Amino acid sequence: MDAIERVTQEENLDPQDWDGMRKLGHRMVDEMMTYLETVRERPIWQPMPDDVQQFFKEPLPQKPQAPESIYEEFLKNVPPYNMGNVHPRFWGWVIGSGTPLGALADFLAATMNPNMGGGNHAGNLMEGQVINWSKEMLGFPKEASGLLVSGGSMANLVGLTVARNAKAKFNIREEGLQKAPHQMVFYSSNETHSSNIKAAELLGLGREALRLLPVNSEFEINLDALEEAIKRDKRSGHYPFCIIGNAGTVNTAATDDLNRLADICEREGLWFHVDGAFGALAALSPQLKKIVSGMERADSIAFDFHKWMYVPYEVGCALVRDKKAHYDAFSYVPTYLAKHERGVAAGPVWFSDYGIQLSRGFRALKVWMSLKEHGIEKYGRLIQQNVDQAHYLASLVRKEKGLELLAPVPLNIVCFRYASNKLSDQALNKLNQEILMRLHEEGIAVPSYTIIDKNYAIRVAITNHRSERSDFDLLVHEVLRLGKALQEKPA
Amino acid sequence: MDAIERVTQEENLDPQDWDGMRKLGHRMVDEMMTYLETVRERPIWQPMPDDVQQFFKEPLPQKPQAPESIYEEFLKNVPPYNMGNVHPRFWGWVIGSGTPLGALADFLAATMNPNMGGGNHAGNLMEGQVINWSKEMLGFPKEASGLLVSGGSMANLVGLTVARNAKAKFNIREEGLQKAPHQMVFYSSNETHSSNIKAAELLGLGREALRLLPVNSEFEINLDALEEAIKRDKRSGHYPFCIIGNAGTVNTAATDDLNRLADICEREGLWFHVDGAFGALAALSPQLKKIVSGMERADSIAFDFHKWMYVPYEVGCALVRDKKAHYDAFSYVPTYLAKHERGVAAGPVWFSDYGIQLSRGFRALKVWMSLKEHGIEKYGRLIQQNVDQAHYLASLVRKEKGLELLAPVPLNIVCFRYASNKLSDQALNKLNQEILMRLHEEGIAVPSYTIIDKNYAIRVAITNHRSERSDFDLLVHEVLRLGKALQEKPA
Numbered sequence: 011m012d013a014i015e016r017v018t019q020e021e022n023l024d025p026q027d028w029d030g031m032r033k034l035g036h037r038m039v040d041e042m043m044t045y046l047e048t049v050r051e052r053p054i055w056q057p058m059p060d061d062v063q064q065f066f067k068e069p070l071p072q073k074p075q076a077p078e079s080i081y082e083e084f085l086k087n088v089p090p091y092n093m094g095n096v097h098p099r100f101w102g103w104v105i106g107s108g109t110p111l112g113a114l115a116d117f118l119a120a121t122m123n124p125n126m127g128g129g130n131h132a133g134n135l136m137e138g139q140v141i142n143w144s145k146e147m148l149g150f151p152k153e154a155s156g157l158l159v160s161g162g163s164m165a166n167l168v169g170l171t172v173a174r175n176a177k178a179k180f181n182i183r184e185e186g187l188q189k190a191p192h193q194m195v196f197y198s199s200n201e202t203h204s205s206n207i208k209a210a211e212l213l214g215l216g217r218e219a220l221r222l223l224p225v226n227s228e229f230e231i232n233l234d235a236l237e238e239a240i241k242r243d244k245r246s247g248h249y250p251f252c253i254i255g256n257a258g259t260v261n262t263a264a265t266d267d268l269n270r271l272a273d274i275c276e277r278e279g280l281w282f283h284v285d286g287a288f289g290a291l292a293a294l295s296p297q298l299k300k301i302v303s304g305m306e307r308a309d310s311i312a313f314d315f316h317k318w319m320y321v322p323y324e325v326g327c328a329l330v331r332d333k334k335a336h337y338d339a340f341s342y343v344p345t346y347l348a349k350h351e352r353g354v355a356a357g358p359v360w361f362s363d364y365g366i367q368l369s370r371g372f373r374a375l376k377v378w379m380s381l382k383e384h385g386i387e388k389y390g391r392l393i394q395q396n397v398d399q400a401h402y403l404a405s406l407v408r409k410e411k412g413l414e415l416l417a418p419v420p421l422n423i424v425c426f427r428y429a430s431n432k433l434s435d436q437a438l439n440k441l442n443q444e445i446l447m448r449l450h451e452e453g454i455a456v457p458s459y460t461i462i463d464k465n466y467a468i469r470v471a472i473t474n475h476r477s478e479r480s481d482f483d484l485l486v487h488e489v490l491r492l493g494k495a496l497q498e499k500p501a
Numbered sequence: 502m503d504a505i506e507r508v509t510q511e512e513n514l515d516p517q518d519w520d521g522m523r524k525l526g527h528r529m530v531d532e533m534m535t536y537l538e539t540v541r542e543r544p545i546w547q548p549m550p551d552d553v554q555q556f557f558k559e560p561l562p563q564k565p566q567a568p569e570s571i572y573e574e575f576l577k578n579v580p581p582y583n584m585g586n587v588h589p590r591f592w593g594w595v596i597g598s599g600t601p602l603g604a605l606a607d608f609l610a611a612t613m614n615p616n617m618g619g620g621n622h623a624g625n626l627m628e629g630q631v632i633n634w635s636k637e638m639l640g641f642p643k644e645a646s647g648l649l650v651s652g653g654s655m656a657n658l659v660g661l662t663v664a665r666n667a668k669a670k671f672n673i674r675e676e677g678l679q680k681a682p683h684q685m686v687f688y689s690s691n692e693t694h695s696s697n698i699k700a701a702e703l704l705g706l707g708r709e710a711l712r713l714l715p716v717n718s719e720f721e722i723n724l725d726a727l728e729e730a731i732k733r734d735k736r737s738g739h740y741p742f743c744i745i746g747n748a749g750t751v752n753t754a755a756t757d758d759l760n761r762l763a764d765i766c767e768r769e770g771l772w773f774h775v776d777g778a779f780g781a782l783a784a785l786s787p788q789l790k791k792i793v794s795g796m797e798r799a800d801s802i803a804f805d806f807h808k809w810m811y812v813p814y815e816v817g818c819a820l821v822r823d824k825k826a827h828y829d830a831f832s833y834v835p836t837y838l839a840k841h842e843r844g845v846a847a848g849p850v851w852f853s854d855y856g857i858q859l860s861r862g863f864r865a866l867k868v869w870m871s872l873k874e875h876g877i878e879k880y881g882r883l884i885q886q887n888v889d890q891a892h893y894l895a896s897l898v899r900k901e902k903g904l905e906l907l908a909p910v911p912l913n914i915v916c917f918r919y920a921s922n923k924l925s926d927q928a929l930n931k932l933n934q935e936i937l938m939r940l941h942e943e944g945i946a947v948p949s950y951t952i953i954d955k956n957y958a959i960r961v962a963i964t965n966h967r968s969e970r971s972d973f974d975l976l977v978h979e980v981l982r983l984g985k986a987l988q989e990k991p992a
Binding site for chain 2: 069123476
């Protein structure tokens with residue numbers, strides 16, 4: 011060894027001043043808690059002024075900047091122009107609201123910074139425990155496997171990959187679909203989430219292989235049409251392999267008749283995947299549980315913790331009944347990943363064998379801490395509370411002549427519009443879109459929107475633990491105010 | 502409105518005691534900073550005792566538990582049994598070490614909790630800025646597009662999906678590969694990372710469609726074999742569409758001749774994807790930049806911030822030269838995701854149009870804060886420092902008769918073994934595996950392993966900003982000690 015080389019001063023990325031970093035951390039904790047504590051007092055959203063937009067055009071930093079000064083820049087330019095889903099009146103798309111302890115858990119996770127792809131360490135045991143809890147929550151058998159993923163899109167992709175690979179009648183991992191002896195086809199309703207369509211494309215099955223069937227007046231899959239489609243495909247020499255049942259569609263929160271779908275899958279030998287991104291969690295409420303009856307018969311379930319369990323982004327979950335099928339769909343072990351008997355390279359389960367990611371963050375911690383903080387019973391009550399709020403909003407809409415409900419309200423989503431018999435549907439579409447944009451711009455509330463039977467709908471999806479009934483009173487009041495004003499003086 | 506209903510007490514998940522949560526947050530900050538500040542003083546890894554293993558078998562929590570008590574349980578059971586990659590002597594697989602400010606950034610991100618799938622808010626502008634910085638770092642054109650993803654596996658999958666879809670001579674999103682008029686085939690070396698093989702499977706191309714070509718003595722793709730394979734495939738009526746170039750292979754950190762690969766792609770009309778999970782970042786060091794020369798000619802690049810940029814998990818990045826091809830591969834806009842002109846539902850770019858995830862966390866913040874904290878020049882120096890350390894370790898190995906270098910050291914990975922001419926290769930394989938497990942178990946260091954020409958190699962991959970030269974002195978000393986002891990008294 012060369013003594014001269016050993017005294018070379020080496021750099022690292024740790025703080026020069028650890029106490030300074032502690033102090034900054036305290037300040038962040040204080041100010042972020044206040045940010046959440048006072049969120050109701052601020053507008054839910056506001057547009058970014060030019061100087062903020064310009065700020066995000068600064069070039070790649072060459073030289074170091076003090077952490078305090080970076081944080082100051084953050085404070086000035088970021089939280090005031092947030093998306094708004096921490097606010098009690100955010101009901102756009104299907105987006106959760108997060109919690110303070112969940113956010114702190116992400117700090118702990120990032121400090122420990124394990125790679126959850128595999129290995130023998132506490133994080134991996136904790137993820138296994140969270141998976142076990144998930145199975146218990148949704149009535150899935152203990153022997154099932156699971157994986158925490160980035161969200162519903164990935165959870166659906168995992169479930170459908172296992173479905174495709176387990177049901178293929180050839181060596182699909184080796185040969186791919188390029189030499190498929192028949193067209194593999196699968197089924198869902200035309201209300202199915204876009205992530206399933208994107209999965210069909212990604213997996214090389216193609217969008218046309220996913221047969222999107224019509225729905226009934228409750229926006230649930232038309233079972234006769236489904237049966238007919240399966241027959242037709244078989245007659246044509248295609249190979250039906252899977253049905254996707256929806257537990258909570260994104261437009262109207264409809265849930266397919268999951269028991270009937272399970273029956274058909276059993277009879278036809280099809281894989282039964284349930285996309286329950288938010289709706290699966292209805293299982294936590296004793297009153298709502300029946301809506302998702304049959305889900306426990308699925309071969310795979312996709313759901314999110316960051317939606318209706320209010321855990322901060324990102325964390326979803328895929329559960330698969332047949333652990334071996336799950337492993338066989340994804341496991342690929344090159345020599346540099348071979349397991350060892352002892353040491354870090356051992357470990358009861360390598361989660362990278364069950365999904366796409368090899369490097370994986372410590373998502374499990376925020377779920378684990380959240381479930382302990384509140385207990386599963388409270389989650390059941392909060393989910394029920396959101397559904398009660400949806401029914402409350404629907405009742406307000408029904409009472410108002412100036413408002414019109416556009417779809418049934420089976421769960422937590424309300425689609426309605428400002429209505430007037432003096433205006434055509436086309437004019438109402440334009441007017442309601444303007445109402446929605448003004449609700450955002452004036453910082454009042456953030457519903458999103460969809461099209462129901464060609465009509466623009468203001469869409470209120472309630473996966474928000476901070477919402478109170480008075481928030482829906484306000485929404486109704488403001489929609490009527492904006493609607494009347496716009497009807498008198500169009501934008 | 503019903504006044505009685507309005508006074509109903511509704512629950513939420515916010516703390517009853519905000520100051521208590523602040524206090525707990527301070528404690529977490531203090532103790533986690535100390536955890537990192539003192540990491541060098543602790544063993545890098547230790548096995549979990551039975552009571553810890555049992556702890557993670559507790560059933561689903563039904564009732565609430567105080568946050569302080571959850572944190573106590575965490576402290577007792579989790580950080581002491583961490584993977585160890587925050588430690589200065591962690592060189593297993595290719596795993597980054599994280600930073601204190603990066604961890605705090607994840608707390609800020611989770612507090613704000615935006616969904617980065619789309620919309621008009623500061624987070625999305627920041628991600629756009631981080632993508633722009635990434636292009637600048639790697640010499641990619643300003644017009645290129647990009648996406649922050651969970652890591653290298655997903656970044657490769659994004660790049661290869663765009664490659665597959667852009668090069669397909671039929672409507673692949675609609676029809677899939679089930680009716681492909683020819684077999685689409687692509688190329689890489691047999692040292693390519695497993696994530697590329699898994700991507701071939703997932704995309705429905707099949708593993709056999711990815712032609713894995715032999716390497717030369719430097720573990721770089723054999724260009725003659727590649728040219729011959731392309732010719733052979735064309736003769737057979739197959740359709741070559743892509744070459745994957747490796748910038749830093751996982752076994753030995755070899756980098757293919759990227760300029761020659763770019764030439765072949767240009768001539769043959771193939772998509773050029775560079776898997777630069779860690780190696781791409783050699784571009785940041787003036788001395789190392791030449792190794793990845795040609796990378797800037799790629800159609801797509803995959804790389805990680807959580808490996809050689811030391812940002813906490815998870816964050817990787819996919820860059821795509823042709824923005825339209827990127828968008829066309831992934832964008833799918835159902836009515837409930839249609840963009841609006843104003844309000845939250847506007848926004849310059851919806852990142853969900855460029856990848857698989859619709860719900861997306863605020864990964865951008867930790868990258869943004871880290872790049873500002875240190876400036877890109879320092880990252881270049883640290884990457885160079887890790888390479889210098891690899892060469893230093895290689896020089897130590899070369900000097901020791903009891904050690905043998907098993908592969909060239911072109912970058913930051915050293916594959917070596919304890920050697921003795923008294924033992925067969927088979928015996929040495931067993932002995933070196935035992936050495937590795939003892940290095941872990943005794944808490945000394947965490948290299949991983951691979952097989953080089955049938956020989957078990959202790960593999961040291963240096964993407965660790967906390968490592969110092971003395972750590973490699975210690976490693977060499979301990980490998981010799983363990984090797985001699987085991988040679989005298991086998992396990």
